[in-house]
Amino acid sequence: MSLTIGTGPFGPRGGAFNFEVKAPRGHVLYFEDSPRRVRVELGGETVADSRRMKLLHETGLLPVYYFPEEDVRTELLERTDHTTRCPFKGEAVYWTVRAGGRTAENAAWAYPEPLEGAPPLGGHIAFYWDRMDRWFEEDEEVDVHPRDPYHRIDALPSSRHVRVTVNGELVAETRRPVILFETGLPPRYYIPREDVREELLVPSESSSVCPYKGVASYWSVRAGGETVEDLVWSYPEPRRDAERVGGLLCFFNERVDLEVDGERQERPETQWSR
Structure with missing residues (x-):
């Protein structure tokens, strides 16, 4: 939350720069590598497990983990007709996740063709934090949202x-x-x-x-x-x-x-x- 929320540099109450921020403070996207191994579970089954995580910071939003598609058990995902469009990232497609006898509707999404100028989100899948059962960074369970590496x-x-x-x-x-x-x-x-x-x-x-x-x-x-x-x-x-x-x-x-x-x-x- 520290980059894009509250008094973070790109948050609504952030400080001043000595240069023009061409991406408006109203909406900044920052996509970066995370060195942490991250796992997500539903119904006691591991749905995704990656050592090649990406973390998206977006103005006004909590950080979001994106898994490389190869590290997601896509056989547990069922594509739905649901779509959304973000003016900064493009059109998102969705999947329902079925694992361990549980179903999470439209719990996973991706941007197959992100907008020009958006981060390279293609080939990555994200999950709604609260629609899954458990999240782990390394072997420690994490609650609420990913820990922001810039949060102190x-x-x-x-x-x-x-x-x-x-x-x-x-x-x-x-x-x-x-x-x-x-x-x-x-x-x-x-x-x-x-x-x-x-x-x-x-x-x-x-x-x-x-x-x-x-x-x-x-x-x-x-x-x-x-x-x-x-x-x-x-x-x-x-x-x-x-x-x-x-x-x-x-x-x-x-x-x-x-x-x-x-x-x-x-x-x-x-x-x-x-």
Whole structure:
């Protein structure tokens, strides 16, 4: 996501270049080799397995893995009449995938004749991530979407003075946050539980998965006479890059009044990723 989403160089909130970007910032395509072995499964069967992967970055979209056709078990694919047309890539054809007793309708696609000026997508097949059962990079299962090689996480201990207010009521205050800096996203301030008024937190059944940080649990906050749903999250068992925030609590910058070192922080216009 870091190249084409958020504050990435080709994202909607990216920085400035000292030259004209001839491909409009509104839609950039970047197709590159990936050194990772990638496998995808449906119904317990391997549908594709490649050590020659390609990764497509496209403005406003998450990265997409493309398999060389020779590394796909095409006998498990059934061509359908479904097609779509992308003004930047061309006409896509689709296949339904049948494997292990399961069927994923129109789950695979390809651009047999990509438009002039588009990346060389011909001879490659992609799969909808959420229509398949399991994905692996090397031997580690990956959730949600491919890990972007340009995406970075830095979780840094800090002595900044952080105050979080909800509906006019102070909910958390600390001078020992761990600040998580993640490519393309605003800084996130993870706070020790001892510095949060946990009596104001209401456990939620919500959860989310991040391919970089792990599975998050949520709480709502009852403050100022109102309950704000799913305002706080934590990673009880974070992935290795986010180990320092394990068990700490974080509030959506976008939905609270956040003060850092005495300065009120502007709320981002829309709710970003966790």
